[in-house]
Amino acid sequence: MITVENLTKRYGEYVAVNDVSFACKPGRVTGFLGPNGAGKSTTMRIIAGLTPPTSGSATIAGVPYRDIPNPATQVGVLLDASAQHAGRTGMEILRLSAMTMGLDMKRVDEVLEWVSLTPEEAGRRVRNYSLGMRQRLGIANALLANPKILMLDEPANGLDPAGIHWMRTLLREYADRGGTVLLSSHLLHEIEIIADDLVVIGRGEIVAQGTKDELLAGTGAHVKAADDEALGQALVNAGFAAYPAQGGGINVEADPAQVGRVALDSAIPLIELRVGANTGLEAMFLQLTEQTQREQPATQGAL
Numbered sequence: 001m002i003t004v005e006n007l008t009k010r011y012g013e014y015v016a017v018n019d020v021s022f023a024c025k026p027g028r029v030t031g032f033l034g035p036n037g038a039g040k041s042t043t044m045r046i047i048a049g050l051t052p053p054t055s056g057s058a059t060i061a062g063v064p065y066r067d068i069p070n071p072a073t074q075v076g077v078l079l080d081a082s083a084q085h086a087g088r089t090g091m092e093i094l095r096l097s098a099m100t101m102g103l104d105m106k107r108v109d110e111v112l113e114w115v116s117l118t119p120e121e122a123g124r125r126v127r128n129y130s131l132g133m134r135q136r137l138g139i140a141n142a143l144l145a146n147p148k149i150l151m152l153d154e155p156a157n158g159l160d161p162a163g164i165h166w167m168r169t170l171l172r173e174y175a176d177r178g179g180t181v182l183l184s185s186h187l188l189h190e191i192e193i194i195a196d197d198l199v200v201i202g203r204g205e206i207v208a209q210g211t212k213d214e215l216l217a218g219t220g221a222h223v224k225a226a227d228d229e230a231l232g233q234a235l236v237n238a239g240f241a242a243y244p245a246q247g248g249g250i251n252v253e254a255d256p257a258q259v260g261r262v263a264l265d266s267a268i269p270l271i272e273l274r275v276g277a278n279t280g281l282e283a284m285f286l287q288l289t290e291q292t293q294r295e296q297p298a299t300q301g302a303l
């Protein structure tokens with residue numbers, strides 16, 4: 001549905017996006033991952049027809065965004081929640097969008113309810129919105145015409161934990177109904193929960209892509225048990241390399257199913273078991289992040 005082919009964007013001598021190719025499929029959430037400044041927003045702006053590429057192409061169902069008639073009815077886009085007109089109320093912004101798209105005004109009330117903005121909040125000027133409220137309004141705007149494709153840049157920014165959970169559920173249901181979702185984040189764990197496919201970008205270049213299961217396979221397991229020491233010993237006895245993890249628990253070079261089997265056989269209750277220790281994709285991602293951090297040592301990794 002979204003196809004990016006050999007996309008390159010230069011700003012003068014600087015190459016922000018270098019020969020990037022990937023595709024996002026219907027029914028799947030594609031997570032677009034990369035540290036700050038990796039080129040995610042630039043790529044998404046090119047897909048949305050806001051920035052011209054230096055070379056290569058980005059198309060939606062084979063058509064460049066700018067050539068789609070009434071594009072917002074086909075592709076819901078949220079690129080910068082703070083870019084909304086600060087002097088207008090949330091309600092005015094949505095009504096104007098609905099009018100531009102030729103939609104029934106009833107739809108505005110529906111999406112407001114969907115994103116949990118109350119009528120009172122919708123009547124406030126956007127300059128008085130919190131970041132989370134702006135994100136909700138931006139998501140409402142993207143969903144307004146019930147498009148088949150959603151493209152969201154860092155949609156979890158500013159959302160509280162309940163908001164992040166709500167957004168995950170919304171995107172999952174959206175994809176399960178056949179929608180195509182592309183969402184970016186610089187937080188691996190955030191994306192890991194929701195995405196089916198991953199595209200990882202670093203310094204403008206794709207460094208990994210594939211299904212989440214493929215990319216996370218072989219990244220080991222992280223486990224916390226009622227008795228970590230006993231489980232660590234049982235895992236080593238079963239032939240697996242196991243190391244104490246930073247912040248508690250154990251990182252194991254084994255599948256979670258294998259770890260669960262050892263714990264069951266040893267009658268050791270588990271507190272937490274998940275795929276991925278500090279190996280594979282996460283290690284690669286952290287390495288990329290670290291290299292970016294040297295130039296931008298501020299908030300990397302913070303939620």
Ligand SMILES: Nc1ncnc2c1ncn2[C@@H]1O[C@H](COP(=O)(O)OP(=O)(O)OP(=O)(O)O)[C@@H](O)[C@H]1O
Nearest residue numbers: 011016034035036037038039040041042043185186
């Ligand atoms: N208009 C521009 N002129 C010059 N350089 C730009 C411009 N827009 C983006 N860049 C540079 O391109 C690189 C990629 O930026 P981009 O915003 O795409 O990164 P990102 O992956 O979205 O990062 P973040 O996670 O911080 O949002 C950065 O080094 C940025 O400074």
